[in-house]
Amino acid sequence: xxxxxxxxxHKVTETGTxxxxxxxxxxxxxxxxxxxxxxGHGLRxxxxxxxxxxxxxxxxxxxxSVSRSKTEDFLLTLESATSSQTSVYFCAxxxxxxxxxxxxxxxxxxxxx
Amino acid sequence: xxxxxxxSGPLSVPEGAIASxxxxxxxxxxxxxxxxxxxxxxxxxxxxxxxxxxxKEDGRFTAQLNKASxxxxxxxxxxQPSDSATYLCAVSNYGGSQxxxxxxxxxxxxxxx
Numbered sequence: 001x002x003x004x005x006x007x008x009x010h011k012v013t014e015t016g017t018x019x020x021x022x023x024x025x026x027x028x029x030x031x032x033x034x035x036x037x038x039x040g041h042g043l044r045x046x047x048x049x050x051x052x053x054x055x056x057x058x059x060x061x062x063x064x065s066v067s068r069s070k071t072e073d074f075l076l077t078l079e080s081a082t083s084s085q086t087s088v089y090f091c092a093x094x095x096x097x098x099x100x101x102x103x104x105x106x107x108x109x110x111x112x113x
Numbered sequence: 114x115x116x117x118x119x120x121s122g123p124l125s126v127p128e129g130a131i132a133s134x135x136x137x138x139x140x141x142x143x144x145x146x147x148x149x150x151x152x153x154x155x156x157x158x159x160x161x162x163x164x165x166x167x168x169k170e171d172g173r174f175t176a177q178l179n180k181a182s183x184x185x186x187x188x189x190x191x192x193q194p195s196d197s198a199t200y201l202c203a204v205s206n207y208g209g210s211q212x213x214x215x216x217x218x219x220x221x222x223x224x225x226x
Contacts, residue, residue: 033213042218043157043201058213090156097205102214104156 003027004105006091012111019078021108023091025071032074033058033092033102034066036085043090049074081112115140117204119217127225132189134220136202139183145205146178146185151219152198161187192224 003026013019023032033048035058045058047066055066063085065077078085091105116139126132134148145164149157163169163176163185175188185204189196202217 040218043214043216045213048213097213102159104158106156 004091004093004103006089006105006108008108009106010109012113013081015082015112016080019081019110019112021076021089021091021110023074023076023105025074025093027093027103028071029093029095029101030071031094031097032068033094034064034074034076035090035092035104036060036087037090037107038087046076046089078110081110083112086110086112115143115204115206115215117202117215117217119200119202119220121218122221123223124220125223125225126192128192128194130192130224132192132196132222132224134187134189134200134202134222136185136187136217137183138185138202138204138215140204140206140215141180141183142206143183143204146176147203147205147214148174148176148185148187149201149203149216150198151201157201189222192222194224194226197222197224 005024007022034046035043037043044060046064047058049055049068067075089108092102094102118137148161150160151157161174161176163178166178166180169176173190177186199219199221201219203214205214
């Protein structure tokens with residue numbers, strides 16, 4: 001696997017609580033992404049970053065915020081978790097936007113009860 | 114809304130047979146096309162990329178692209194039980210506003226010994 005570490009890997013939380021997922025890379029790639037994967041929906045982009053402090057929304061950004069204060073770290077925050085945010089979250093990194101160099105982290109399983 | 118469509122399967126083939134996986138996409142501006150393999154509980158991994166019309170072969174895998182028909186396929190020759198996984202088609206409009214990947218929902222392949 002490319003040098004991508006997601007934490008926590010598994011988390012159960014209660015509705016209404018804040019949750020932060022962390023993605024750490026050792027590849028010095030410029031672009032970082034957060035996807036969620038749900039049965040019947042496939043992989044959907046939440047937010048992405050094209051540099052330190054440079055982020056943009058993806059297809060399903062409502063209820064999520066992100067921050068990137070360092071090249072190697074990209075944080076995904078659920079300000080007030082809801083049951084609809086129960087999902088598997090994948091961080092990904094790439095050197096460019098061609099799609100040919102995107103690598104995924106191992107995933108974070110989040111359950112909101 | 115840009116879409117990538119795949120038959121969800123499951124597609125079941127006997128060991129040694131050819132598995133044929135298909136994908137259609139809606140955005141005629143798409144420029145790059147990818148196949149990812151995802152084992153259960155794991156992250157997606159890139160197995161093939163194709164950018165121009167025609168066939169591209171890599172070992173037992175052949176990707177086929179027909180931009181006029183907006184169709185991309187993946188053939189797996191001499192299928193093995195280890196090929197049993199979900200195969201994700203992804204399309205990039207690199208050069209567009211975001212250049213991010215749009216994923217299909219995936220086709221589950223089962224190779225029976």
